[in-house]
Amino acid sequence: MPDDTDFPDFDHARLRHHGDVDARPGMVDFAVNVQGSAPPRWLRERLAGRLGELGRYPGDADERAAREAVAARHGRSVDEVLLLAGVAEGFAMLPRLGSRLAAVIHPSFTEPELALREAGVPVARVLLEAPYRLDGAVVPEDADLVVIGNPTNPTSVLHPADSIRALRRPGRIVVVDEAFADAVPGELESLAGEHYPDVLVFRSLTKTWALAGLRCGYVLGAPEVLARLNHGRPHWPLGTLQLEAIAAVSEPAAVAEAQRKAEAIAADRTAMIPRLRELGVEVHEPAAGPFLLLRVPDAELLRKRLADKGIAVRRGDTFPGLETGYLRVAVRPAEAVDRLVAAIRDVGL
Known part of the structure; x- marks a missing residue:
């Protein structure tokens, strides 16, 4: 478990990279972990x-x-x-x-x-x-x-x-x-x-x-x-x-609503993981958040091919400790996952 206080080559731009950069308007967004496009x-x-x-x-x-x-x-x-x-x-x-x-x-x-x-x-x-x-x-x-x-x-x-x-x-x-x-x-x-x-x-x-x-x-x-x-x-x-x-x-009613959302996210995550694994994608578990860490043979190539099909996923190599080969995807409902799965099948790993 290494640690380092120097990192003379640490890259400000990589640390500042966030998923919103990967998601252009109109794309199916698996890159950003916001739930929905607008507040209720x-x-x-x-x-x-x-x-x-x-x-x-x-x-x-x-x-x-x-x-x-x-x-x-x-x-x-x-x-x-x-x-x-x-x-x-x-x-x-x-x-x-x-x-x-x-x-x-x-x-x-x-x-x-x-x-x-x-x-x-x-x-x-x-x-x-x-x-x-x-x-x-x-x-x-x-x-x-x-x-x-x-x-x-x-x-x-x-x-x-x-x-x-x-x-x-x-x-x-x-x-x-x-x-x-x-x-x-x-x-x-x-x-x-x-x-x-x-x-x-x-x-x-x-x-x-x-x-x-x-x-x-x-x-x-x-x-x-x-x-x-x-x-x-x-x-x-x-x-x-x-x-x-x-x-x-x-307020209490909103906190209760957030908990219902959390339960829905957990159910969507449970359903999403085996669908990705069937494609040959490695999915890190245990997973408890509204996103999943994936490992694939060529993450950057897959990310670009998915973007060409209008699907945004978050690159993983800007996170310290993750070498190339990782992507992060937001947990989404079944209809969005359908599109992601179809696109991965189409472009291949």
Whole structure:
């Protein structure tokens, strides 16, 4: 399980690559993990009801209401909630914690490492090998910041909460990227409702609720740590519609709806895996997220051939720890999978 603090050849462009680059308008989109092309009608109507107020600056009452809704959703206090314009904004704040050595556990979402490196923070890449199970022993003991995804993008591995708790050390902050936790039925292994002085839990609202264009999320943690993240942030960091969306999807009825979506995703994933394997595609399991990690003989050639047929899949070689030969695909309903399967059959592996 190697780690490296230097990586003189690390490529900013590869770390900044995301699935939206692979998906052109009109394509059948397996590259982006957003569920649906637009928010549900009830949420669109609620946001539309605030359009007439956009001539005013966002008010403290709106921010307070959103924080209260998030706090109630996770059983936290209001001062344990920091609202974000998307989780990526939160990762850009990580350098404010003043880490001397940050360990980023890979393969995983690359924005945290990029933000840390661009700020000059030394980074140790901890590269997990298949089946990508977390082993705290491979994390450098002198790392005072550790970043891990759960479930992890792109492997779809769900790490036991006990394994993540075991990363805690005096003087260390553990950052858990739970951007896809609400896509796991029951939100198993989540730390969002637990109170630790040294654990930050990041949550995204853009995936389940198709709000990628609005940029909504939050981080949960100890007030003094959140204050360090928030230091130097501009006034009005979130707009009225973002605050309204965060409050809306944190309400009990919306949380119940998200869980129904998670159950549907799990059923679609269960049905999708054998169909891909029948084609000779290697599918990594166990998988718990709304996406699957695939291995094929020539991933880049297959990706290009599928794109020619109007199907977008996410390249995997930009994730540290994955050599060539990997693709990531979003879990989709049967009718979309029909098209993917037919296209793979047509172009071959």
